[in-house]
Amino acid sequence: MATDSQNNNLQQTVEEQTTLHRSSPSKTSMIHDSTSLDAKDHIEYLYTGTAFNLSTSKLVTLNRPTCLIILAGPVESGKTTLIINVYNSFQKGPFADSIFAGSLTLSEFERCSHDSRIASYREYSTTERTKVQDDYRFFHLCLRDKKPRSKKRDFLFTDLSGEVFEAIKNSEEECKRHKLLLRADHFVLTLDGNKIADPLSRGQGVNDGLMLLRQCLDSKMLGPQTLVDIVFTKWDIIKAKSRTDDKLIKFINEVQDNKFRPFLSERIERYRFARVAAEPDPRLRSELKPGYGVPKLFRRWINEAPKSRIIKPKIDVKEKIERQIDRYHL
Numbered sequence: 179m180a181t182d183s184q185n186n187n188l189q190q191t192v193e194e195q196t197t198l199h200r201s202s203p204s205k206t207s208m209i210h211d212s213t214s215l216d217a218k219d220h221i222e223y224l225y226t227g228t229a230f231n232l233s234t235s236k237l238v239t240l241n242r243p244t245c246l247i248i249l250a251g252p253v254e255s256g257k258t259t260l261i262i263n264v265y266n267s268f269q270k271g272p273f274a275d276s277i278f279a280g281s282l283t284l285s286e287f288e289r290c291s292h293d294s295r296i297a298s299y300r301e302y303s304t305t306e307r308t309k310v311q312d313d314y315r316f317f318h319l320c321l322r323d324k325k326p327r328s329k330k331r332d333f334l335f336t337d338l339s340g341e342v343f344e345a346i347k348n349s350e351e352e353c354k355r356h357k358l359l360l361r362a363d364h365f366v367l368t369l370d371g372n373k374i375a376d377p378l379s380r381g382q383g384v385n386d387g388l389m390l391l392r393q394c395l396d397s398k399m400l401g402p403q404t405l406v407d408i409v410f411t412k413w414d415i416i417k418a419k420s421r422t423d424d425k426l427i428k429f430i431n432e433v434q435d436n437k438f439r440p441f442l443s444e445r446i447e448r449y450r451f452a453r454v455a456a457e458p459d460p461r462l463r464s465e466l467k468p469g470y471g472v473p474k475l476f477r478r479w480i481n482e483a484p485k486s487r488i489i490k491p492k493i494d495v496k497e498k499i500e501r502q503i504d505r506y507h508l
């Protein structure tokens with residue numbers, strides 16, 4: 179159960195992130211005035227839909243069991259583009275057998291996908307870089323199964339800067355500071371396809387990913403039950419490069435079989451590999467479509483849950499609550 183001071187903080191942050199709108203004496207409020215006494219001081223909270231931070235994410239996590247997906251990887255490895263591609267796929271209709279049922283971070287999705295949307299005006303698209311921030315950032319998606327009368331399910335996706343993971347990789351102390359890791363349902367390690375395509379940086383690209391995973395496991399911030407995905411991003415670049423570099427695909431297969439598998443088999447119950455191209459670069463004239471490999475990966479996140487977590491979510495709402503916002507009133 180959240181303490182009083184946590185509730186105070188939460189209330190304050192929710193208020194900071196909402197637009198407090200007092201209705202002006204317009205026609206509408208005059209109608210209210212004549213029908214209801216309370217309407218005189220009518221206040222509406224309009225949620226702004228920006229990214230959640232740790233406090234505001236409780237708007238979702240205190241409400242329903244929520245699946246937390248941590249996207250981890252170096253700067254520019256394609257973490258934000260991956261989740262934006264998922265959001266954009268839901269704009270077109272059902273995606274990976276799921277239906278979009280809402281999001282409390284809609285304007286954040288829109289803001290981040292803005293660059294991709296106006297790609298037609300530019301030679302190629304790019305996702306805005308995630309800024310280094312002290313607080314965590316989350317995207318929220320609420321989904322339903324395609325089957326009729328299925329329940330809504332909530333998902334939070336981290337949108338953290340690669341610098342955070344660089345620090346975690348290099349320091350046990352820093353790793354232990356990020357308690358959020360203990361709550362992960364899925365830990366998704368992104369390996370930058372652009373770096374791996376280049377013979378000069380591919381070794382380092384792989385080793386950085388291995389070191390990050392090792393640090394999280396050695397520090398016991400991830401446990402054997404955490405579901406881990408190792409994702410080779412920007413597969414369009416790898417494919418294009420492999421036309422002239424015949425060692426590249428062999429290198430990637432060896433990395434999977436000889437580096438990740440022996441290490442992870444001992445420490446993790448379930449891990450998988452994925453190859454995705456969320457936003458292929460049109461200049462490469464790749465045959466891969468935007469979102470290549472994403473549905474398969476996304477299905478794992480929505481269909482598989484860990485047997486247990488190191489930290490169990492605390493949901494203890496005793497009083498009867500009429501409106502969601504009342505949860506945050508003391």
Ligand SMILES: Nc1nc2c(ncn2[C@@H]2O[C@H](COP(=O)(O)OP(=O)(O)O)[C@@H](O)[C@H]2O)c(=O)[nH]1
Nearest residue numbers: 254255256257258259304305412455456457459
């Ligand atoms: N060619 C190519 N570029 C991509 C792909 N996914 C992302 N990018 C680009 O890689 C850069 C970094 O992506 P971003 O998602 O911001 O990385 P993050 O720092 O890990 O969040 C951006 O310019 C993206 O447009 C992809 O599948 N193919």
Ligand SMILES: [Mg+2]
Nearest residue numbers: 257258307308
């Ligand atoms: Mg980012």
